């Protein structure tokens with residue numbers, strides 16, 4: 001059965017004086033308007049939020065109530081920073097199972113209600129608390145910094161190449177009013193910023209953001225019945241890896257990305273990933289993450305990710321524009337929202353509704369790549385017209 | 386406008402009975418992993434059950450000798466719970482044969498360096514692994 005996306009929504013990302021319900025409402029409202037349906041048309045809602053920082057410990061029902069979906073689900077989903085993608089898959093599955101004709105995936109995160117040390121601790125506890133955070137004070141930037149140290153030592157990836165990811169994504173975010181940081185930065189400013197977790201500096205790291213995303217999915221039959229246009233889900237891949245970083249087999253890439261992309265490429269019949277997509281939304285929570293993703297997704301050979309960004313191959317006009325709306329780095333990374341903000345971007349691009357950030361369409365296909373933790377979860381979706 | 390929420394503190398009692406030897410070992414300067422007697426799978430950090438063959442017949446193995454640093458970071462931002470640290474701290478993963486071990490380093494180390502592992506406790510009384518150059 002084919003499943004299509006008929007509506008997408010995304011809130012403004014940033015430090016928002018809104019509750020988790022109000023943030024979700026912004027994205028849901030836009031997605032319903034976009035689909036041209038009302039809340040009564042939704043059969044089931046899936047609420048994705050990791051919500052390890054919020055005061056509302058079980059927020060799915062409060063969110064569902066506020067959005068007028070009481071009685072329709074909700075299914076609460078959590079997959080760390082890949083929560084939005086897991087919610088999207090759950091909504092897809094509810095349709096494929098025949099239980100729903102129209103499903104909404106909501107992804108939302110409220111991250112700025114606690115201070116930065118608390119946020120760092122929550123992120124660091126998300127690997128394996130007892131064996132890592134408890135003893136060693138691991139943090140989320142720290143885990144990616146460990147991968148950066150290995151990548152730089154083995155392949156000679158430079159701090160400047162890392163910073164080029166940030167410069168590119170900020171340049172794109174500058175044209176996206178929904179971005180947390182809609183402003184350009186210089187390479188000099190990025191490389192001279194202070195260390196957060198060596199070798200990663202402040203401008204190698206995504207901000208701590210509030211935000212929400214939503215997507216409305218429907219069966220092909222329902223889409224025909226409603227007379228709607230849709231963007232189709234052509235490929236899905238998922239994987240995961242160990243919780244303990246010490247139980248990994250290496251630190252220069254993410255196995256979850258490699259495995260999830262292989263699954264998605266097989267389902268969608270993709271043979272040459274570099275030549276198959278007009279746009280890609282990659283998980284760039286830290287600059288090294290985007291560089292590893294180029295390699296792990298097969299856009300370039302292992303170790304050549306630094307050169308890939310340096311040569312402009314992931315920029316507008318390059319082989320494959322990556323993170324055209326600013327990426328997690330500059331658009332922001334509200335954990336639960338991120339996967340659905342990627343779907344939002346991919347859908348807008350494939351419909352040619354991306355305005356100043358529109359890419360040229362040749363293949364009419366887009367890829368989203370969403371990682372939870374440091375490859376603790378991996379999701380890849382391929383969308384097409 | 387904001388309203389300050391009511392405070393809630395979690396202090397967890399974490400059961401470590403099945404891996405007590407590891408925690409006691411740290412106090413004696415020893416680092417232990419486990420090996421599955423049935424299929425040979427190796428675990429560091431140790432576990433009482435085998436995730437590969439589902440046997441619970443495990444053997445304690447001391448991890449020692451020279452290791453090689455595979456990745457590291459120097460943390461400049463302190464998470465809640467580590468305010469007692471006054472200086473940036475280095476976290477590394479080093480490979481000792483079949484086992485990888487995570488630890489702190491008190492001296493400057495680089496990826497590829499050969500290290501040995503020691504144990505000590507920090508200012509909060511938590512025992513852990515420390516690497517130093519071999």
Ligand SMILES: [Zn+2]
Nearest residue numbers: 421424435438
């Ligand atoms: Zn076994």
